[in-house]
Amino acid sequence: MSGMKKYFPFLLIFVFFIVFPLEAEKLPPFVMPSARAAGFGGIHAAQGDDFSAIFSNPASFAGIEKQFSAAEITISLYGPVFELLDTAVNKSGDVSSVVNTESFAAGFDIGGPIALGLVNNGFGIGFFNRTVADVEAILLPAIPGTSEEQYILIPRAWEEFLLVGGYSFRVLDRESHKVDIGILGKAFYRIMLDIEMPVIDIADWNERDINIQPPLQTHFGMGIDLGIRYCYDDTLTLSLAGYDVYSPALVTKYDRFEDYGNNGTQSYGIVQPRLALGVLYRLRNDFLERYVSDIILMADYRDFISLFENDTRHPLLNFSLGMEITVLKILKLRAGMAELLPSGGFGIDMTFMTMDVAVRSKQLGDKPGEKTVFAMDVGLLFRY
Numbered sequence: 001m002s003g004m005k006k007y008f009p010f011l012l013i014f015v016f017f018i019v020f021p022l023e024a025e026k027l028p029p030f031v032m033p034s035a036r037a038a039g040f041g042g043i044h045a046a047q048g049d050d051f052s053a054i055f056s057n058p059a060s061f062a063g064i065e066k067q068f069s070a071a072e073i074t075i076s077l078y079g080p081v082f083e084l085l086d087t088a089v090n091k092s093g094d095v096s097s098v099v100n101t102e103s104f105a106a107g108f109d110i111g112g113p114i115a116l117g118l119v120n121n122g123f124g125i126g127f128f129n130r131t132v133a134d135v136e137a138i139l140l141p142a143i144p145g146t147s148e149e150q151y152i153l154i155p156r157a158w159e160e161f162l163l164v165g166g167y168s169f170r171v172l173d174r175e176s177h178k179v180d181i182g183i184l185g186k187a188f189y190r191i192m193l194d195i196e197m198p199v200i201d202i203a204d205w206n207e208r209d210i211n212i213q214p215p216l217q218t219h220f221g222m223g224i225d226l227g228i229r230y231c232y233d234d235t236l237t238l239s240l241a242g243y244d245v246y247s248p249a250l251v252t253k254y255d256r257f258e259d260y261g262n263n264g265t266q267s268y269g270i271v272q273p274r275l276a277l278g279v280l281y282r283l284r285n286d287f288l289e290r291y292v293s294d295i296i297l298m299a300d301y302r303d304f305i306s307l308f309e310n311d312t313r314h315p316l317l318n319f320s321l322g323m324e325i326t327v328l329k330i331l332k333l334r335a336g337m338a339e340l341l342p343s344g345g346f347g348i349d350m351t352f353m354t355m356d357v358a359v360r361s362k363q364l365g366d367k368p369g370e371k372t373v374f375a376m377d378v379g380l381l382f383r384y
Contacts, residue, residue: 025269027219027249030162030188031055032111032128033076035356035379039345040322041336044298045278046239047322048229051119051383054126054164057241057278058182059227061168062122069126070382072115078362078375079106105364105373107134114161115381124184125165133157136364158192166225176233184225186247191218193257216254218264223247223271237280247271275304294326298336313366316340339363341372354381 032055037043043052048060051067110131117126135155168182194215226242249271252264278300288295302318322336332347338360345358356379365371 025251025267026272027251027269029244029271029274030130030160030186030190032115032130032162033074033109033377033379034111035074035076035345035358035377036332036334036347038076038360038375038377039334039336039343039347039356039358040298040324041300041320041338041343042302042322044280044300044320044322045227045241045276046229046237046280046300047278047296047298048239051117051124051126053119054117054124054166054184057227057229057239058124058166058184058225059168059180059229059239059241061119061124061166061182062170062180063178063229063231064119066120067118068384069115069117070384072112072379072381072383074111074356074377074379074381076109076111076375076377078108078373080104080373104137105134105371107132111379117164122168122170122182124167126163128162128164130160130162131158132160155195156192158190160188160190160219163187168227168229178231180227180229180231182227182229184227185222186224187222188247188249189218189220191260192216216257216260218252219249219269220252221247221249221269221271235282235284237282239276239278239280241276241278243274243276244271245273247273273305274302276300276302277304292325292327293329294324296324298322298324314368316368317363317366334358340368345377352382354383355379356381 034043034052034055036052037056043056045057048057048064050064051069053060053064112129114127114129117124117128133156135153138152138154164184164186166182166184168180170178170180172179194217223244224246226245227239228241229237229239231237247270249269251267251269253267254260254264278298281297283295283297298321300320302320306313306318307315317339319340320336320338323334325333327333330349332349334343334345334347336343339362341361341363343358343360345356345360347354347356356377358377360375360377362373362375363371364373
């Protein structure tokens with residue numbers, strides 16, 4: 001076993017750099033929304049102090065005290081939330097003034113209520129569900145011979161399930177230096193609907209002849225995450241995390257929802273791999289410790305692989321910063337930046353439940369400042 005530990009880091013590097021270039025249809029990752037992470041700039045590779053390490057870095061399992069997750073419900077909303085609420089309150093019934101613009105995008109992301117799992121003694125396992133729905137407006141070119149442009153709404157909705165299990169072990173523990181390595185296996189299933197329709201007034205919905213035949217597709221596959229974590233004196237932490245290092249999936253597409261289970265067209269896809277580097281610094285000061293329990297500062301670059309691909313996404317959007325201040329071990333105050341946009345939030349530990357709240361801006365375009373929307377996250381976590 002000791003020999004295996006000695007050569008395991010080289011095995012991780014070999015697997016990551018050999019398998020990730022495989023070409024296939026790129027699929028979105030299987031993740032869970034987190035109001036805590038949203039408050040300090042998203043998930044950070046070096047932040048692994050609780051059950052959420054399942055999604056941040058499997059190498060963190062070795063340093064986490066036993067924590068059991070019974071359930072959670074996390075709701076993330078984004079888009080012109082207040083404008084849509086104003087339309088609903090005034091009962092105008094006409095939302096075209098809000099959605100009839102190329103920059104329109106809205107949606108929600110619900111994690112749970114299934115979030116059952118355990119992290120203990122370097123071992124982590126969990127089973128989760130997630131529900132997502134979003135809609136985006138796209139401007140179509142004018143029909144030849146006319147000057148009239150038309151916006152098309154593209155709504156999507158999907159449900160996904162994720163089963164994960166992993167282990168981490170300490171390969172170095174000398175005085176103030178610790179190095180942990182971890183691997184996480186996963187199995188996932190997603191069912192997705194895609195619909196296209198012209199922008200119309202809700203009041204005229206019944207008067208329009210709209211033929212909606214939503215296509216359906218499913219994704220079923222397995223994959224692995226890998227992580228390496230170095231900690232100095234429980235103060236400075238450096239982490240490297242490979243998400244979906246190799247996560248192939250069977251993609252089945254149906255022309256209509258009614259065809260589900262029959263007459264599907266099958267192909268292969270792969271969840272886009274990502275390589276993140278993160279640093280965490282725990283600020284310690286005798287004066288500060290009189291008033292606060294903990295202060296952590298974090299910084300990450302989230303996707304090094306995209307730098308070597310023909311990716312249209314601006315590289316600066318992969319930077320993130322975060323800060324979390326714990327007051328009296330009960331109240332957590334958070335601030336951060338992700339995709340060059342600010343975020344903030346707080347969390348309250350009620351013993352039987354933890355509540356997290358975050359407000360932020362969300363980047364939907366591939367360039368800084370392109371298609372940004374308001375977002376709000378609320379999470380109720382039942383972890384013990």
